[in-house]
Amino acid sequence: MGGLPLFAAIAIWAVLGIIAFLLAMCWLGRVPFWQLKLDPRKQAENIVKIALTLVGGVGAVAYLVIKYQERQQAGRAEKREKDRTVDTKVQDAINQLGSDKASTRIAGVYALTDIADRYKDSYRQRVVDILCGYLRSDRSSYAPDRSRQPVWDASGHLVESVASDEAVESTILSVMRDRLRKERKDDETGETIVQTVDDDQLWCACTFDLHEATFHEAVDLTYSTFERDAAFYGTKFERNADFRGAHFTGDVDFRGATFAGGAYFDGATFAGGADFGWAHFTGDADFDEATFTRGAYFYGAHFTGDAHFGGATFTGDAHFRGADFAGGAYFGGADFADDAYFDGATFTRGAYFYGADFTGDAHFGGATFTGDAHFGGATFADDAHFDGATFTRGAYFGDAYFADDAHFAGYAYFAGASFTRGVDFSGAEFRASAVFSGIQGPPSFGFEECKFNKISRDAYEWGPIPIPKDNDGLPAGAVWKDF
Incomplete structure (x- = not known):
């Protein structure tokens, strides 16, 4: 009854108490309260008792209501005082972060951390926002002239001094790591992740906004x-970025991020969407055994070093359209449960998909393989699209398994594919139609122990591939099999 006057609140509670009293008597005596009768000999005495009981009850209700409101007012006053105290502490810590001394800024970081640990609730997210905002700010130190004014170069840019903010940055990252490491069992190793803080001090449930920050x-x-x-979109990592074994429940955004050192996401779990579109990996990018539950987006990403996705699991679509793999691209044993898109991707060195499992469509249309392309032992459960793909060096499909249509050039999915060197299909299985007509270039083909579906005998188009007269309409080394 927060907004009612005190008298009105007491009156309402008194009426409710009388009604409850009468209903209780009715229930106990099994007689409607309007038929309750008093003994004439004790009528006066009973009336007095009932009156005193009612008066006492109303008084007790009034007392309880008054004490309750006093308690509420005291609680509100205490909360206001607490908020003022915490706000003052937060402001003091922010002022410390603005100091020109690194030691004072570090003290400000620990002061904010203490506020989040002690007062919890909304202050935890507030502290995270402040620290993330600090990391997003321009934290470079600039060389002053004799008058203590910043120095500008000829192009109008501030001249940076050798002083930096690395110590403060390391402190913030250390605090975040301790409060983001939640006890759980690692899916790969089975080891328990050690938690260094109490459960109510964890920051895992907070939102982290570190876009365009520079580490x-x-x-x-x-x-x-x-x-x-x-x-993390637009974020710059000037040294190594280590997210091994990290678990992302929500969406994570690394669009346009720059990884100047190594990027380590081995065994990481992405339960939400993982967006690395147009990200630039200067060093090696390690995503071995990583799990992408929803979509994995690496469209337009540039990998200067080696890209490791060995054993990675893509439950949703895997988007690598237009990605540039300047180093080796290792997808050995990767599991693509949905469609995989590598259209227009460039593989400058080697492309290794040996043992990869493509459950959905595999799209490599317009892809360029400057180095060797290894698909040995790969499984294509659905259509394999290589239309317009260019293979400058060797293409190896030994022991590959094609459960659905595999079109190499001309007719559909592999239209105009160009093989500069030899193509090896030894041990591969084509369980549906395969069209090789229209292949560009004069490569040699290896079909040793390659199996073609006998039921689809009329569905194969060989194009420039020579068919010996003594091999029942198949290339040399290939055999028919009834699948």
């Missing part, structure tokens, strides 16, 4: 747990 120090967030969305 000068190595980032170590191994085995971290992000239960909400995390934004």
